[in-house]
Amino acid sequence: MNKILTTILTFSVFFIFGQTNRFIYQLDWKMAGQEMKTNMVLDIDKDFVKFYDYKFLEMDSINKKFGGNNNRTNTMADQLLIRKRNSSENKTFHDNNFDYFVLSSKDKMNWKVTKETKKLDNYKLQKATTSFGGREWTAWFSPEIPFQEGPFKFAGLPGLIFELNDKDNEYSYKLVKSINLKETFDTKNFLETHYGINPVPVTLKQYHKVKLDYYSDPVSDMKKALSSGGTVNIMGENITTQEQLDQKRKFMQQMIKKFYNPIEKDKAIPYPEK
Known part of the structure; x- marks a missing residue:
């Protein structure tokens, strides 16, 4: 974890050159009493924030490696999202059989930042709480990482969210890895469209x-x-x-x-x- 978090500190220095700052979160959630687990990707570039399942990256890599392949996958968590940086206006994408839909919403978070802190490796994390989506949430963020972003629609804190969970522990996110990409990563094939299927605004x-x-x-x-x-x-x-x-x-x-x-x-x- 030390190496992962040390890498994060270098990201904002090079941001003007159009890189994508990528953060991988482990998402744990409950469905029908079963424990579900997957990794999610938070991409932050100069203009946009994107959130999607890690398995889209895996499939995209296979398709590019072997050229001409058009293998497809679907979301497991149903948390596909794009928003402009430092904005609360979200677009979420949803598949239904062979159809693809996009919903627009304004989701401003009313955070209560507390004085409570804890250490994670070399980072001092600060606690914040909010009510959102009919759930009570607790976030731990780092003011040292100057991205006011986090998993899914959760944003607006003065630092990157490292950990996030709801009161009932039905949803939990933990930052597990970070990567600095040299170019803005293109997600048009699987996020803005679903492998060529344009989303229908609803x-x-x-x-x-x-x-x-x-x-x-x-x-x-x-x-x-x-x-x-x-x-x-x-x-x-x-x-x-x-x-x-x-x-x-x-x-x-x-x-x-x-x-x-x-x-x-x-x-x-x-x-x-x-």
């Missing part, structure tokens, strides 16, 4: 409708195939009757609700209770 209400429509009949395409005499395979099981397909529909609806734990509770999709 309101929160419109996005909820898209998700609720899918929830109401997640096997609609399979239903068409079955009615035309075809055979449908779901999770290794051949479906040959409408009754079997109805059972799968109910199961998929249960799974959608069971594994839904939005980071922003106040923007949660209003799935039906029953």
